[in-house]
Amino acid sequence: MKTLLLLAGLAFAVTAHAQFRMPSFDINKMVDTVKNVGKAVKEIDEAEEVAIGKDVASRLLGAAPLVADARLQRYVNHVGRWLAVQTERPDLPWQFGVLDSPNVNAFAVPGGTIFITRGLLERMRNEAELAGVLGHEIVHVLRKHHLKAIQKGAQSSLAGDAMSMAIKDRAGPARDKLIAFGTEMYSRGLDKGDELEADRLGIVIAARAGYDAYGLPSVLQTLQAMSAQDSAIALMFKTHPAPGERLDALSEKMQPVLDTYSTQPQLADRFVRQIKK
């Protein structure tokens, strides 16, 4: 159906063009292009998603390595995996990492890899806040927000067969382009709607896991109080809706859930014990 629409659109474009000057186009080539676009929008399967995620994660780790603290890394993995178990994709190869950077940010990579920066972790007060942020990132993976954006965006530089090859063949020449594009996307951000959805559903996941549902809103207020002139948060502000807008959206849509689960544990003591060096 999509192919048919594309064909119709192309036919129209060509006809319109022809009114001004004679085009020298090859109808067979055009049909091939349309076929390939059709191929490229096919669903990426889970194994491919995980493999793409590992390649992107490796690049992000090239930008900032893990904090060299095995106890801290295991702690964040426990919190994250407990949250992931509460979702519709409990058995993805979930892995969580604290990046050694003073910047305030977190990243969700397709296939179940989640990063949070040391800078963001140090500004949190309890485990419920950590759960809120990890819950938000987990939603990006569940709903394939980045995967879809990578696939959509990469089509402009990798048409048709090249795109299919890049998805399937980890050693192929087109792979680098796909992964470089996928990594660069973290410097540009997702659609606002994806971020707001991740906020709403992330709160639900934290509540399901037994945490105080106000963890994520608390972190958003902390970010709100940070100066926009602080370069540590520049990228986060550039790639996300403003914290105030996110809090307003939660206040409008999520107040009942927030209040129902506001008396669940925050685990401030356990958090502080784990975070301090």
Add this chain to the structure above:
Amino acid sequence: MKFLALLLFLPLLALAEPATVIRATDLKKEPATDSATIAALAENTAVEVLERKSGWTRVKAADGEGWVRMLSLRLGGAAATKPGASGLTQMFNVARTGTSGTQVTTGVRGLDAEQIANAQPNPAELAKLEKFAADRDAASGFASQGKLSPTSVDYPK
């Protein structure tokens, strides 16, 4: 000792953080909707944040000290409301990436937009990351230790 740890790790908890009431709300004696009302705070009232507790924030207002709904406050002074509007942030936004033409930040700290866009693979760190992953059983044990009880909550429609 615990207080000392809090001071060290939670610098943002510093007392008397400024905040503004963004929607009219009641100043309550206790952090509960059925608690006595001390005063009605109008929109744009300036307050100071003293303490935060789940969905409630203890504040000092001209009418006294008490608790307000957390989501009725905007934290920070007026300057914190418009990220990226002026000053240093703009000064950092000077470079453009070759591939997308979007503006990127080129601050001196790590993990800024340009560093991400130009990152090269780090398979050694990726191997470490995989080593730290927790399985479902370990996660369940960890949750039990923290007395976290899983509960059924539907996604919003």
